[in-house]
Amino acid sequence: MSRSYYIRTFGCQMNEHDSGRAAGMLETLGYRRAPDESTADLVLLNTCAVRENADNRLYGTLGHLKGLKDERRREGHDLTIVVGGCLAQKDGATVAEKAPWVDVVYGTHNLADLPQLLAQADSAAIPVVELIEQLETFPSALPAKRSVRHHAWVSIAVGCNNSCTFCIVPSLRGPERSRRIGEIVAEVRSLVADDVVEVTLLGQNVNSYGRDLAGASQFADLLRELGRVEGLERVRFTSPHPRDFSDEVLHAMAETPNVCHHLHLPLQSGSDRVLRLMRRSYRSRRYLALIDKTRALMPDAALTTDIIVGFPGETDEDFQATLDVVAQVGFDQAFTFQYSPRPGTPAAALVDEFVPAEVVRERYGRLETLTRAQSLAGHQRLLGTTQELLVESPSKTDPSRWSGRTRGNHLVHFPAPAVGDGVAPVFAPGDLVSVEVTDATANYALASAATVVRRTAAGRAAGEAMSRGETHGMPADAAPTPGAAGLQLPVLAAPARR
Numbered sequence: 246m247s248r249s250y251y252i253r254t255f256g257c258q259m260n261e262h263d264s265g266r267a268a269g270m271l272e273t274l275g276y277r278r279a280p281d282e283s284t285a286d287l288v289l290l291n292t293c294a295v296r297e298n299a300d301n302r303l304y305g306t307l308g309h310l311k312g313l314k315d316e317r318r319r320e321g322h323d324l325t326i327v328v329g330g331c332l333a334q335k336d337g338a339t340v341a342e343k344a345p346w347v348d349v350v351y352g353t354h355n356l357a358d359l360p361q362l363l364a365q366a367d368s369a370a371i372p373v374v375e376l377i378e379q380l381e382t383f384p385s386a387l388p389a390k391r392s393v394r395h396h397a398w399v400s401i402a403v404g405c406n407n408s409c410t411f412c413i414v415p416s417l418r419g420p421e422r423s424r425r426i427g428e429i430v431a432e433v434r435s436l437v438a439d440d441v442v443e444v445t446l447l448g449q450n451v452n453s454y455g456r457d458l459a460g461a462s463q464f465a466d467l468l469r470e471l472g473r474v475e476g477l478e479r480v481r482f483t484s485p486h487p488r489d490f491s492d493e494v495l496h497a498m499a500e501t502p503n504v505c506h507h508l509h510l511p512l513q514s515g516s517d518r519v520l521r522l523m524r525r526s527y528r529s530r531r532y533l534a535l536i537d538k539t540r541a542l543m544p545d546a547a548l549t550t551d552i553i554v555g556f557p558g559e560t561d562e563d564f565q566a567t568l569d570v571v572a573q574v575g576f577d578q579a580f581t582f583q584y585s586p587r588p589g590t591p592a593a594a595l596v597d598e599f600v601p602a603e604v605v606r607e608r609y610g611r612l613e614t615l616t617r618a619q620s621l622a623g624h625q626r627l628l629g630t631t632q633e634l635l636v637e638s639p640s641k642t643d644p645s646r647w648s649g650r651t652r653g654n655h656l657v658h659f660p661a662p663a664v665g666d667g668v669a670p671v672f673a674p675g676d677l678v679s680v681e682v683t684d685a686t687a688n689y690a691l692a693s694a695a696t697v698v699r700r701t702a703a704g705r706a707a708g709e710a711m712s713r714g715e716t717h718g719m720p721a722d723a724a725p726t727p728g729a730a731g732l733q734l735p736v737l738a739a740p741a742r743r
C-alpha cells in the first residue's frame with residue numbers, strides 16, 4: 246500500500262509555492278495526499294522565520310508530532326517528520342538537537358534533494374540535516390502538485406538584493422536570481438493546458454525581475470508576454486517595490502487585458518525618516534506619485550498595502566505621517582503589523598529605540614480604525630456594479646453561500662449554484678460568474694445570484710469531483726495569510742467570516 250503525506254505550510258506564498266513542489270516530488274515517489282496529519286505516514290512542516298515566535302510554534306508542533314510518532318511506533322508503524330523552509334535554513338542544526346525525533350531537515354536552497362534525504366533517513370538513526378548556501382535547482386523546475394485546479398503560483402525570481410532592516414528574507418533566501426522569460430512563459434502555457442486560469446507571479450521584488458539576467462528589469466516584458474497566453478484569464482503578482490516600480494510596468498498592467506488591476510504596494514511607513522531607518526529606498530512623495538499614476542492609468546485599480554507600526558525610533562510625528570499617507574491614498578485593504586524584532590536583523594539590535602508596547606498598540610488601533618473604514622468604502626464602491634468573479638469555493642459554514650474574487654481581488658459572497666443535471670452544480674470553483682454587488686462590509690461584499698456563467702475546464706472538473714463527493718479544493722477561508730515582510734498575499738478581505 247502506498248504511503249501518504251501531509252504538508253503544513255507556514256508563512257508566505259513562496260512557501261506555498263515550494264510546498265506544491267514538495268508535494269509533487271512526494272507524489273512522484275508514490276506518496277498520496279492524506280486529509281490531515283493524524284493519518285499521514287509523512288508530515289512535512291514548511292517553516293517561516295518571518296513570523297513572531299515562529300520557533301516556539303515550530304517546537305510546539307514538533308512536540309505534538311513526537312506524541313503521534315510514539316503512538317505509531319507502539320502500533321508497529323512509523324511517522325516520518327520533515328522540517329524544511331526558512332526556519333530550517335536559519336536554525337537547521339538546532340532543530341535536530343532540540344527535536345531529535347525529526348527525520349529530515351532541509352533549507353531554502355535544497356528542496357530538490359528531498360527524495361535523497363528521505364532515502365538516507367530510512368537507514369539513519371539520527372536526523373538527516375542538509376543545508377546549503379546557494380540555490381542549485383530552481384524550485385520551479387521540480388514536479389508540482391497544486392492545491393486547486395484553477396490557480397497556480399509561479400515563481401519568477403528567488404532571493405532579494407535589498408536589505409530592509411526589519412527583514413530576515415535576504416539572509417535566508419540569498420541574492421536575487423531570476424528565471425528566463427521563455428522558461429516562465431513555457432511553464433504558464435503548460436499550466437493553462439492543465440486547466441489553470443489564474444496565475445500569481447512570485448518574487449520578493451518583482452520590479453527588479455530580470456536585472457541579474459539583462460541588466461534592467463524585464464517585468465513589463467514578462468507581463469506583456471503573458472498577455473499573449475490564450476486561455477489565461479487572470480495574472481496577478483506579488484510583491485512589487487515602490488523604488489523599482491517603473492511607468493513601463495504600469496503601462497503594461499493597463500494595456501494587458503489579462504493582468505488584474507490590483508496593486509499591492511507595500512508602504513511600511515509614511516514617514517521619510519522611518520523609511521530611511523528601515524533602509525527602504527523610496528520616500529512618501531515617490532509612493533504617492535506612483536499611486537497617482539496608477540489611478541490615472543487604471544481608475545478601477547484596487548490598492549492594497551503593508552504597514553509596520555512602531556518601528557524602533559518611530560515618534561508620534563512619524564506615525565502621523567503614516568496616517569496622512571494612508572488617508573491620502575484610501576487603500577482597499579491594508580495589512581498592518583505591530584513591529585516585533587526578528588533576531589538577526591539590524592532593526593532588532595536597536596533595543597534602546599524600541600517603542601513601548603502600549604504606545605504601539607494605541608497607534609495600531611488608530612491605524613486599524615482608519616484602514617477598516619477604507620476597506621468598507623472600497624467594498625461600497627462596488628455597490629450596484631456587475632463584477633466577474635472567479636469562483637473559489639462554497640462557504641464552510643453556510644452552504645447557501647459561495648465565494649469568489651473580483652479582478653481587483655475583493656472577496657464576494659453570493660448564492661450557491663443550482664444543481665444542473667441533478668448531480669453537478671451549474672458552476673464550480675474555477676468557473677467565472679457575473680454578479681451584481683448588493684451589500685458591503687469591511688471584510689467582504691455580498692452579491693445577487695450569478696447571471697452569467699463562463700464555464701472553464703477547471704470548473705467542470707471541480708463540479709464533477711464535487712458530485713462524486715470529493716473536495717473542491719482550497720476553501721476561501723483557508724488561503725495563506727500575509728507576513729510582516731517579504732511576499733504578501735494580495736487578498737482584499739480578511740479570511741471570510743460567514
Ligand code: SF4
Pocket residue numbers: 405406407408409412413414415449450486730731732
Ligand atoms: S522586505 Fe522585501 S524588499 Fe525588503 S529585504 Fe525583505 S524581501 Fe527584500
